[in-house]
Amino acid sequence: MKLPDGATVAVVDGTKVKLFRNSGHEDTPSLTALPEPTVNQDNHGSGAGHHSSSANPDHGQLEEDSHSAGVAAMLNKAATTGTIKNLVVIASPRALGELRKHYSKPLSAVLDKEIAKDLTGHPIPEIEKAIAAA
Known part of the structure; x- marks a missing residue:
């Protein structure tokens, strides 16, 4: 895909978010890392009604869903x-599903592409390749 000049790229999983800006051109994107954002995790994700117990020990999933909800609120x-005028979201499939539940209409309007892939620990050239292949 072509990445608009100045587009924002959010790379997300259940615990991390990295933001980049396209400082290159539409046909030859060059991602530049942006400062790490602060994510408010007080906004519980869709799992907020689920409680951890010995029968359902899923406290970690609740935290990941809360992180995704916080990322969506920030975006x-x-x-x-x-x-943000143009946005590409690259997220692990689970995080992407949770993010989608919290998108506002203004966010949906600037969302150019979603890529269901976990690339949070990957270098910028791999992220650029994933965008080019989308």
Whole structure:
């Protein structure tokens, strides 16, 4: 895919988020890392009604869902204020599913592409390749 000039790329999994900006051109993107954002995890994800117990020891999944909900809230705010004009989200499949539940209309309007792949620990050239192949 072509990545618009200045587009924001969010690379997300259940515990991390990395943001990049396309400082290159649409046909030859060059991702530049942005400062690591602060994610508020007080906004529990869709798993908020589930409780951990010995029969359902899923506290870690609740934390991951809360992280994804917090990332979506941060992206929603950025889309609403006009900070993000074009967005590509690359996320692990589970995190992407949770993110989608929390997208606002302004965020959906600037969302150019979603890629269901876990690339949070990968170098920038691999992220650029994944975008080019999408």
